[in-house]
Amino acid sequence: MANPILSLFGHSPIKPLQNHMHTSLQCVELLVPFFQAVIKEDWETVEATYNSIAKLEGDADNQKQDIRLHLPKSLFMPINRSDLIQLLSKQDKICNTAKDIAGIMLGRKQVVPKKISTDMTAYVKSAVAVAVEAKVVIDELDELIGSGFGGREIDRINRCITKLEKAEDKNDKRQITLRAKLHEIEADLPPVDAMFMYKTIETIGNLADCAQSAGEQIQVIIAR
Amino acid sequence: MEVLNEYGQILLILAIIFGVFMAWGVGANDVANAMGTSVGSGAITLKQAIIIAMIFEFAGAYLAGGEVTATIRKGIIDPLTLQGTPEYLVYGMLSALLAAGTWLLIASILGWPVSTTHSIVGAIVGFAAVAISVDAVNWSKVGTIAASWIVSPVLAGTISYMLFKSVQRLILDTEAPFENAKRYVPVYMFMVGFMITMVTLIKGLKHVLKDIGFTLNYFEMSLVAAAAGILVSIVGSIMLTRVKRIEAIEAEDRFANVEKVFAVLMVFTACAMAFAHGSNDVANAVGPMAAAIATIKSGAVTAKSSMPAWILLVGGVGIVIGLVTYGYKVMATIGTKITELTPSRGFAATLGASATVVLASGIGLPISTTHTLVGAVLGVGLARGLAAINLRIVATIFTSWVITLPAGAILAIIFFYIFKAIFS
Numbered sequence: 053m054a055n056p057i058l059s060l061f062g063h064s065p066i067k068p069l070q071n072h073m074h075t076s077l078q079c080v081e082l083l084v085p086f087f088q089a090v091i092k093e094d095w096e097t098v099e100a101t102y103n104s105i106a107k108l109e110g111d112a113d114n115q116k117q118d119i120r121l122h123l124p125k126s127l128f129m130p131i132n133r134s135d136l137i138q139l140l141s142k143q144d145k146i147c148n149t150a151k152d153i154a155g156i157m158l159g160r161k162q163v164v165p166k167k168i169s170t171d172m173t174a175y176v177k178s179a180v181a182v183a184v185e186a187k188v189v190i191d192e193l194d195e196l197i198g199s200g201f202g203g204r205e206i207d208r209i210n211r212c213i214t215k216l217e218k219a220e221d222k223n224d225k226r227q228i229t230l231r232a233k234l235h236e237i238e239a240d241l242p243p244v245d246a247m248f249m250y251k252t253i254e255t256i257g258n259l260a261d262c263a264q265s266a267g268e269q270i271q272v273i274i275a276r
Numbered sequence: 277m278e279v280l281n282e283y284g285q286i287l288l289i290l291a292i293i294f295g296v297f298m299a300w301g302v303g304a305n306d307v308a309n310a311m312g313t314s315v316g317s318g319a320i321t322l323k324q325a326i327i328i329a330m331i332f333e334f335a336g337a338y339l340a341g342g343e344v345t346a347t348i349r350k351g352i353i354d355p356l357t358l359q360g361t362p363e364y365l366v367y368g369m370l371s372a373l374l375a376a377g378t379w380l381l382i383a384s385i386l387g388w389p390v391s392t393t394h395s396i397v398g399a400i401v402g403f404a405a406v407a408i409s410v411d412a413v414n415w416s417k418v419g420t421i422a423a424s425w426i427v428s429p430v431l432a433g434t435i436s437y438m439l440f441k442s443v444q445r446l447i448l449d450t451e452a453p454f455e456n457a458k459r460y461v462p463v464y465m466f467m468v469g470f471m472i473t474m475v476t477l478i479k480g481l482k483h484v485l486k487d488i489g490f491t492l493n494y495f496e497m498s499l500v501a502a503a504a505g506i507l508v509s510i511v512g513s514i515m516l517t518r519v520k521r522i523e524a525i526e527a528e529d530r531f532a533n534v535e536k537v538f539a540v541l542m543v544f545t546a547c548a549m550a551f552a553h554g555s556n557d558v559a560n561a562v563g564p565m566a567a568a569i570a571t572i573k574s575g576a577v578t579a580k581s582s583m584p585a586w587i588l589l590v591g592g593v594g595i596v597i598g599l600v601t602y603g604y605k606v607m608a609t610i611g612t613k614i615t616e617l618t619p620s621r622g623f624a625a626t627l628g629a630s631a632t633v634v635l636a637s638g639i640g641l642p643i644s645t646t647h648t649l650v651g652a653v654l655g656v657g658l659a660r661g662l663a664a665i666n667l668r669i670v671a672t673i674f675t676s677w678v679i680t681l682p683a684g685a686i687l688a689i690i691f692f693y694i695f696k697a698i699f700s
Contacts, residue, residue: 055308055309055389055606055610056389056646056647056650056669056672057309057312057313057610057614057646057649057650058312058609058610058613058614059389059666059668059669060653060666060669061614061616061617061653061662061665061666062666063664064664065663065664066663124666124668126666126667126668127664127665127666127667128654128657128664128665128666128667129663129664129665130660130661130662194529195531197660197661197663198448198529198530198531198618199444199448199449199531200440200444200448200449200659200660200661201444201660202444202448203449204450204451205449
């Protein structure tokens with residue numbers, strides 16, 4: 053039986069959206085143990101970790117589809133519907149990129165040269181840190197609605213976004229250092245390996261960019 | 277005339293049965309709609325909601341329900357046109373009750389959100405216009421009623437919008453929301469107490485106090501209402517002292533403690549909602565029943581008939597039975613499924629809706645409590661207070677609105693001719 057009061061309340065997409073971000077982050081965080089295993093050249097663990105990453109990426113995909121299905125056009129929200137959908141696909145891109153990185157590494161059994169392994173670990177960690185900051189911003193969404201888009205909450209979000217940008221900045225700097233170090237040793241590496249190493253570094257940088265872009269989407273949402 | 281003498285007893289019993297049936301329907305569905313939001317926001321339990329509903333529906337019906345009942349009884353139809361054939365009024369009112377009851381049943385099965393008020397008004401206008409004469413209908417009054425059906429959700433939405441905006445400014449968007457909630461929530465409690473007392477004094481106690489020769493002017497009334505409002509906010513403040521801030525729950529949701537303060541406020545707005553609903557919707561059952569009974573008893577159509585208190589009592593009992601036998605289920609469903617409505621929003625919506633309904637009751641306009649509440653919730657949504665509102669419901673309500681009027685009318689006309697064939 054359709055009850056007018058009951059059918060008036062639609063499913064809020066906020067919590068599911070945040071859950072999607074949590075899954076996405078979980079997936080990205082696995083890159084740290086993944087690279088540790090790669091550096092140790094423990095290919096069994098590498099494969100197992102890749103499988104976990106792929107599974108979480110699949111979970112996130114399912115969540116994404118579920119959220120989209122529950123976002124009919126007749127839903128009246130304080131947030132622009134297409135802004136939300138854009139946020140969702142940006143969040144999804146983070147874990148897609150993580151899976152791509154892990155896929156290339158595993159597929160080629162790509163070895164990280166010993167001379168850059170410490171920098172590589174730090175670089176991966178700094179990329180994951182950007183995703184963590186993005187998650188912090190996205191976790192503010194329900195409070196944003198809870199406060200009814202209060203000015204203080206918006207200030208708070210802006211502060212979180214500043215932290216996010218700083219984290220991304222740090223990641224950029226690490227990328228430059230890492231590339232320089234790779235450049236020094238590239239002559240000693242098989243050319244294809246060197247090429248893919250550059251490619252991996254670039255993709256990890258993209259992951260951080262995606263995370264930043266997802267977090268910054270909240271600014272678009274507030275600005276309406 | 278002979279008809280009423282001959283079959284008076286049967287018609288009287290029928291009137292009571294149909295009236296109780298209608299009241300049952302109001303209790304089974306409408307009350308649940310009015311109270312469901314309060315249960316859903318987690319402010320009150322199902323049991324508390326039923327107790328509040330029982331007390332305040334009664335109080336609302338008895339103290340402030342007179343004007344709307346009068347409109348349904350004798351405002352829509354011009355009694356003068358029926359002076360020669362009082363039995364037609366009895367048939368008509370019986371048909372209206374039966375038609376509205378039947379239509380509500382059909383609509384419930386089909387899942388349409390129809391309004392009790394619209395069914396009854398449609399049925400009364402229908403039988404009067406077709407079975408008696410077009411002139412029998414007081415069209416200007418009907419026009420006012422129809423206009424109020426559009427105005428009431430808009431007004432409720434506006435009030436709720438402003439209430440929620442004030443909550444944002446004074447409480448949510450401040451440095452210390454919890455402390456500010458404790459400071460300002462008693463003011464909202466005052467508004468609840470003031471509003472209910474004022475309407476009770478203006479409309480309700482008129483007939484009670486007049487008998488003992490006691491009258492108040494508007495200024496005195498506002499003083500009494502203000503005193504009652506202060507009393508309510510004092511009681512509320514005492515209740516608020518028991519709400520303590522627990523830091524731990526703020527990790528998950530920074531407004532968790534603030535919402536606990538609003539949950540106390542919602543107990544009061546739930547009372548206001550039940551009172552408002554009682555003052556307006558009880559008339560849907562009681563009005564036609566009272567009109568039929570008064571005509572049967574006096575054997576004539578009288579414009580100035582007093583309404584015996586026991587009829588209101590019968591209506592009240594019917595509502596409580598409906599609530600206890602079926603309404604609690606609907607209330608539980610609504611209560612468990614609405615999770616998005618936190619007390620700070622729930623209060624704004626219920627207070628906006630109840631203020632509108634009580635106002636309409638004061639003017640004697642029968643409006644739909646459910647639709648008014650929908651308007652109020654939309655108002656909170658416009659203030660960016662709710663994460664997701666299903667707008668399709670507005671279209672559904674509008675459609676069922678358009679269907680209900682002719683459906684109620686046609687059913688009433690059919691029943692009218694059946695009664696006429698049986699008794700005349």
